[in-house]
Amino acid sequence: MTQPNCTHTCSSYHRAIEFIGKRWMGMIIYTLLPGPKRYHEIHTSIPGISDRLLTERLNELVNAGFIKKKFIDSSIKKVEYELTPNGIAFQEVIKSIQKWIDLCDFEKTT
């Protein structure tokens, strides 16, 4: 992990964790795991998120190829967001975070 092409590995790990660490990113992917959702469904699933940031994060996730935006009935005002295979693969990261939380009793220590 620290060798041999550490610089490359480090920097892509860095970029990745800073990307998924952006506010609400983790929660948006999380709520989409059970299946595709409409904009307002995601919004109500995530208490505290604002319209502005939800739109921004969704666009970033679409651009990064982790979710796909679908227009239902080819209407601009009926939208569904769905994880791509790369987005679904993030599930393993979520699982490992949850394992880590349990192990270190995150609730009490922070």
Add this chain to the structure above:
Amino acid sequence: MTQPNCTHTCSSYHRAIEFIGKRWMGMIIYTLLPGPKRYHEIHTSIPGISDRLLTERLNELVNAGFIKKKFIDSSIKKVEYELTPNGIAFQEVIKSIQKWIDLCDFEKTT
């Protein structure tokens, strides 16, 4: 994962990912994995980080119990930072992120 005490699981996952997603958090834990380091060693290992944020993040990590601060020779100006078992356990999260990066070709998609 979405049942049965989802609210609890969601919120601790949310708090955890927002904590580790704070800027430089991931990199600081990463650089400490091979073993304890002095303040300036961490600083030079992470290009771009500033004194202010390094100090702030180190304090947050110490308070959360993921790293331990040791005063060498009981001098205030000789300090070493070392991962605790909970900090070391984070290694599994790092590994799963790296797997995910490889799988989804993070370099090219973002």
Add this chain to the structure above:
DNA sequence: CCTAAAACTTACTTAAGGTAAGTTGATAAA
């Protein structure tokens, strides 16, 4: 036709992070 909902946008305020200079105690060098 009128109202309301879905999915954004825009404008503005606050908080997080970046930059740079300064402080303090310990060590080394002249």
Add this chain to the structure above:
DNA sequence: TTTATCAACTTACCTTAAGTAAGTTTTAGG
């Protein structure tokens, strides 16, 4: 032994990211 340098922070200030709230545009329903 004074002088300078280094390690590990602090403080003050500025910029960018995030939060808040109101407005816009299709589209659907009564």
